[in-house]
Amino acid sequence: MGNIVQVKNLSMTFYNKEGELQVLNDMNFSLEEGEILTLLGPSGCGKSTILNILTKLLKPTNGDVVVNGNIGYMFQKDHLLEWRNIMDNITLGLEIQKKKTPEAIARVEELLKTYGLWEFRNMFPKELSGGMRQRVALIRTLSVNPDILLLDEPFSALDYQTRLLVSDDVYKIIRNENKSAILVTHDISEAISMSDKVAVLSKRPSTVKDIYTINLREDKDLTPLQTRKVPKFQDYFDKLWKEFDSNEVK
Ligand SMILES: Nc1ncnc2c1ncn2[C@@H]1O[C@H](COP(=O)(O)OP(=O)(O)OP(=O)(O)O)[C@@H](O)[C@H]1O
């Protein structure tokens, strides 16, 4: 299978009144079709900037970004509109893109049924728990049928236990729907449990220090929670911890 995203020699400098700030320095990575890649990097290193460049919200200072497919972007906050019910929140993207066709609505209804949201469709966001809201946000992102999902710290607003459960859900949905995904996090365990590959980013100006292939799934159906119990998990954790930690001493 080929690369669905290719990032080559990507650099980004912001210019503003206070001067210039180089955020990304000569970054290289790729995402293969069907793969989940995690960008693991410290706070403020430019992770969201990378996603904004991939969606073309920002233009890079240097380098090439090739994206072979349409993108669905899921933010750290769920950005649900409190005055719209769940169904109307989920179809918002379709409305904006003028794609709210009967086929698209049927697809959304199918997603709601498959992922346990059907009976919530007439409720309002404030009636749902944080975990459920994130699930709604993911279904909304999926409603426009993107090839590639970009997930920017989607679990960081959740308490620890919910976070583990929701990441299991999100993982299963990504795999079930055969999506390719780039996940952004600064949580080492989350990175290992969710991904096929982990790119470790350095502090700003950030570059890709190393890319690890995670082979924890001889059994393909293991969920993130289950992979945390595979003995090799700790080896990956130790390696990534060392690499991530060396950010601080350099
Ligand atoms: N439009 C902009 N203009 C100027 N500086 C910016 C702009 N966007 C981001 N920055 C700066 O670039 C740096 C990287 O920001 P970015 O949000 O990409 O980091 P991040 O890794 O996503 O951080 P976090 O972990 O806090 O989400 C920060 O210092 C930020 O203040």
Ligand SMILES: [Mg+2]
């Ligand atoms: Mg960010």
